[in-house]
Amino acid sequence: MRAGKLAGWLGLIGALSALNYASRFTEGKPPRNALYQYGTAFSGLVFYAIILAVVLLVARGLPRSELGLRAPASWKRALGLALVVLIALLIAEVILESVLHGAREQGLEPPHWEPERAAPFAFNAAVIVLVAPPIEELAFRGLGFALLRPLSVVLAVVATALAFAAAHGLVSGFPALFLFGLAVAFLRARTRSLYPGMVLHACFNAAALAPVFVR
Numbered sequence: 001m002r003a004g005k006l007a008g009w010l011g012l013i014g015a016l017s018a019l020n021y022a023s024r025f026t027e028g029k030p031p032r033n034a035l036y037q038y039g040t041a042f043s044g045l046v047f048y049a050i051i052l053a054v055v056l057l058v059a060r061g062l063p064r065s066e067l068g069l070r071a072p073a074s075w076k077r078a079l080g081l082a083l084v085v086l087i088a089l090l091i092a093e094v095i096l097e098s099v100l101h102g103a104r105e106q107g108l109e110p111p112h113w114e115p116e117r118a119a120p121f122a123f124n125a126a127v128i129v130l131v132a133p134p135i136e137e138l139a140f141r142g143l144g145f146a147l148l149r150p151l152s153v154v155l156a157v158v159a160t161a162l163a164f165a166a167a168h169g170l171v172s173g174f175p176a177l178f179l180f181g182l183a184v185a186f187l188r189a190r191t192r193s194l195y196p197g198m199v200l201h202a203c204f205n206a207a208a209l210a211p212v213f214v215r
Contacts, residue, residue, distance in 0.1 A: 001061070002147060002150075005058050005059070005062070005143075005147055006147045006148075008054075008057075008058040009058055009143055009144055009147055012051070012054050012055070012058070012139070013144075013163045013166065013167055016051075016166075016167040016169075017166040017167050017169060019169070020167065020168060020169020020170075021169040022169075023169060024105075024169045024170065024171065029105050030106075032109060032110055032111050033110060033111070034110075034124075035108070035110050035120075035121050035124040035125070035209075035212075036110060036114060036117040036120050036121055036124075037120055037124075038120045038123060040120075040124055041120065041123040041124045041126075041127045044124070044127045044128075044131070044132070045127060045131065048127075048131050048132060048135045051135055051136075051139055052135050052138070052139075055135075055138055055139045055142075055143050058143060059142070059143045059146075062143075062146060066146045067138070067142040067143060067146050067194065068141065068142050068145065068146070068188055068192065068193050068194030068195075068197075069138075069142070069194055069195075070192070070193055071193060071195065072191040072192065072193040072195065072196060073191075073192070077191075078187075078191040078193065078195075078196040079196060079199070081187060081190060081191065081196070082187055082196045082197070082199060082200045085183050085184075085186070085187055085200060086200050086203055086204060088183070089179070089180060089183050089200075089204060090204070090207060092176075092179055093176055093179075093180075093208075096175060096176045096179070097176070100172040100173065100175065100176065101172060105170050105171065105172050105173045106168070106170060106173050108128075108208050108209060109211075109212075110212050112212070113212050113213050113214075121212075125206075125209055128205050128209065129202050129205050129206045129209070130202065132201075132205065133198050133201035133202040133205060134198050136164070136201065137184070137194050137197050137198045137201055138194065140160045140163060140164045140167075140181065140185075141160060141184055141185055141188040141194055141197050142194050144156070144159070144160040144163060145157075145160050145185060145188055145189075148160065153189055156185065156189070157182060157185040157186060157189060158182070158185075160181060160185050161178050161179075161180075161181030161182040161185055162178060162181070163181075164177060164178075164180070164181035165177035165178040165181055180204070183200075184197045184200060184201060187200060
């Protein structure tokens with residue numbers, strides 16, 4: 001049963017990686033005004049709906065607690081740890097971004113703020129901050145971590161981080177995504193809960209969008 005579920009999860013990761021890398025190499029970087037287009041948000045919603053459906057199908061029968069869908073033993077300690085991890089991540093990401101420019105490759109770097117296009121930007125921001133984090137956390141640090149943890153906690157942390165980075169289909173952004181995956185998987189292992197990672201992920205994505213307002 002678990003072998004079949006692991007094969008299903010690996011198949012999902014392989015399909016996401018192949019599709020996203022094929023798009024990256026054939027279409028190039030996304031347009032810099034992608035977050036000012038409603039179509040970007042709608043396609044994102046469809047994309048995440050499909051991922052969620054596949055994850056729920058593969059995860060069927062696994063206990064919610066094994067997927068990390070339970071409260072941490074202490075919310076105070078979990079959120080404190082999440083804050084420390086978030087600050088460390090933001091510092092590391094600023095350094096990596098100055099060298100690799102992964103945000104541009106991912107389409108999160110509009111050239112400047114355009115108030116007249118605030119509505120589509122807000123729609124895209126809602127998808128990036130409120131929709132993507134819980135679904136991605138469930139797919140990687142939830143299902144993936146649950147299936148790999150019986151083999152080794154270290155394997156679960158490293159493998160889900162690699163899968164997370166590969167599934168985004170980025171080249172220059174790969175190191176930053178891998179680092180992020182390691183950090184959130186570490187948080188998942190320490191708190192035994194998916195929820196602190198979801199909060200961290202949402203805050204991190206929000207921070208990644210914030211610079212557009214000062215351009």
